[in-house]
Amino acid sequence: xxxxxxxxxxxxxxxxxxxxxxxxxxxxxxxxxxxxxxxxxxxxxxxxxxxxxxxxxxxxxxxxxxxxxxxxxxxxxxxxxxxxxxxxxxxxxxxxxxxxxxxxxxxxxxxxxxxxxxxxxxxxxxxxxxxxxxxxxxxxxxxxxxxxxxxxxxxxxxxxxxxxxxxxxxxxxxxxxxxxxxxxxxxxxxxxxxxxxxxxxxxxxxxxxxxxxxxxxxxxxxxxxxxxxxxxxxxxxxxxxxxxxxxxxxxxxxxxxxxxxxxxxxxxxxxxxxxxxxxxxxxxxxxxxxxxxxxxxxxxxxxxxxxxxxxxxxxxxxxxxxxxxxxxxxxxxxxxxxxxxxxxxxxxxxxxxxxxxxxxxxxxxxxxxxxxxxxxxxxxxxxxxxxxxxxxxxxxxxxxxxxxxxxxxxxxxxxxxxxxxxxxxxxxxxxxxxxxxxxxxxxxxxxxxxxxxxxxxxxxxxxxxxxxx
Numbered sequence: 001x002x003x004x005x006x007x008x009x010x011x012x013x014x015x016x017x018x019x020x021x022x023x024x025x026x027x028x029x030x031x032x033x034x035x036x037x038x039x040x041x042x043x044x045x046x047x048x049x050x051x052x053x054x055x056x057x058x059x060x061x062x063x064x065x066x067x068x069x070x071x072x073x074x075x076x077x078x079x080x081x082x083x084x085x086x087x088x089x090x091x092x093x094x095x096x097x098x099x100x101x102x103x104x105x106x107x108x109x110x111x112x113x114x115x116x117x118x119x120x121x122x123x124x125x126x127x128x129x130x131x132x133x134x135x136x137x138x139x140x141x142x143x144x145x146x147x148x149x150x151x152x153x154x155x156x157x158x159x160x161x162x163x164x165x166x167x168x169x170x171x172x173x174x175x176x177x178x179x180x181x182x183x184x185x186x187x188x189x190x191x192x193x194x195x196x197x198x199x200x201x202x203x204x205x206x207x208x209x210x211x212x213x214x215x216x217x218x219x220x221x222x223x224x225x226x227x228x229x230x231x232x233x234x235x236x237x238x239x240x241x242x243x244x245x246x247x248x249x250x251x252x253x254x255x256x257x258x259x260x261x262x263x264x265x266x267x268x269x270x271x272x273x274x275x276x277x278x279x280x281x282x283x284x285x286x287x288x289x290x291x292x293x294x295x296x297x298x299x300x301x302x303x304x305x306x307x308x309x310x311x312x313x314x315x316x317x318x319x320x321x322x323x324x325x326x327x328x329x330x331x332x333x334x335x336x337x338x339x340x341x342x343x344x345x346x347x348x349x350x351x352x353x354x355x356x357x358x359x360x361x362x363x364x365x366x367x368x369x370x371x372x373x374x375x376x377x378x379x380x381x382x383x384x385x386x387x388x389x390x391x392x393x394x395x396x397x398x399x400x401x402x403x404x405x406x407x408x409x410x411x412x413x414x415x416x417x418x419x420x421x422x423x424x425x426x427x428x429x430x431x432x433x434x435x436x437x438x439x440x441x442x443x444x445x446x447x448x449x450x451x452x453x454x455x456x457x458x459x460x461x462x463x464x465x466x467x468x469x
Contacts, residue, residue: 025328026169030314033100033389034239042246044174048237049250051177052230052304053258054184054297056279061222062266064276068214071205074267075260077216081223082259084423088231089251091369096235097247099382100389102308103235103364104315109382111367111433113396114448116403118319120364125312125334127229127357132305133338133347134354136162139298140342146291152343159339162299166306166335167328170240173303176296184297185257187289192265195281199272210274221420223259228422229358232365233308309334356414362422363409366429367402375437378444397446405432405442 065074104121140155238247269278310331341347381392413425
């Protein structure tokens, strides 16, 4: 006897419903463009950007530089670092905003091809989840020293909280930023004003460096190099922007706050206490409330490490294994792994390896900027599908010359002693790709059609729990 037609028709829907029930949190358009009507307003995005500036570690960086430099020299170092970072963030972030794509997906059509994007995704994912674990270890140790209790317990609590937040995606991370960012900077302002009110600001500004001199190049390396990986994955955030001008204004505001206000305040505190140990100033003057706010602000920064890693893993598995995995589920796996490794103290042994990846990732940005804004040989499919908010039906499979350029640029950054390693590798990749690309030596090989899982993404996104705010 033949099956009832309505039963047959209901089967795909039932399967889709069952699959949706298995999904946890938000997929956040991990394999598709972010629709324009689901992007966020200026102020919501601004607070997300400013939240990246709100950390005690930036005060410590400023104090470290202040111990070895005069106020004027430190200002020059922060200016150099801020300009470098802003150029990179805007050039890459604007591409992410225009296309509505995160870095792993963007590289399919911008410089690397489908299979190359899997390699990019793997490197980014390993680096970001590694730093998530390292930061979680630092977090646990700091809280243990401040208020007691075993550090592993605080690592577990912090890791679980951040993982839960990231599972539900960008919207909830934005809400958290709205709460934490104003509290953090209000608390810091109170603490710093209370500390400096009995001292002459002019004397601190004109005082000599209290410690051994730090060369300008070393200071600029610490400022720009330490945040270069975050600049390369800026599209993870900017794909939710509505306008290119917003990307510039928001990222520039974050640079001004992070480098000139937070960083230079750290320089003054370094001159005051003649040490880089300035975190106690903020914590001791703000009590238990201050500790809580600092912990929340640290979590707000570390959530982006886990978020970016989850996007990279989703693209990696889709390309390599042909499996479309839900980003929320991947977040749980990565969050648990990073939390457990941080709790048992293993992650601190990987900082040297992560520093190597910190030189390997900037060339990705150099290649993206060169292809998207200079060579423009591979981005045509993105141009043709941008208005329809769909993905191109195919992408290059491999771009071998990009891999060669990536390796050469990494070697320059790793083994050349002059300048800023992360900037050296990025600039080398940009120049090589631009020159070779314009000469026609950068050629894609093979064509990969859009997978069925990707083709379903535009339709699925209509019910995704992410919206404009």
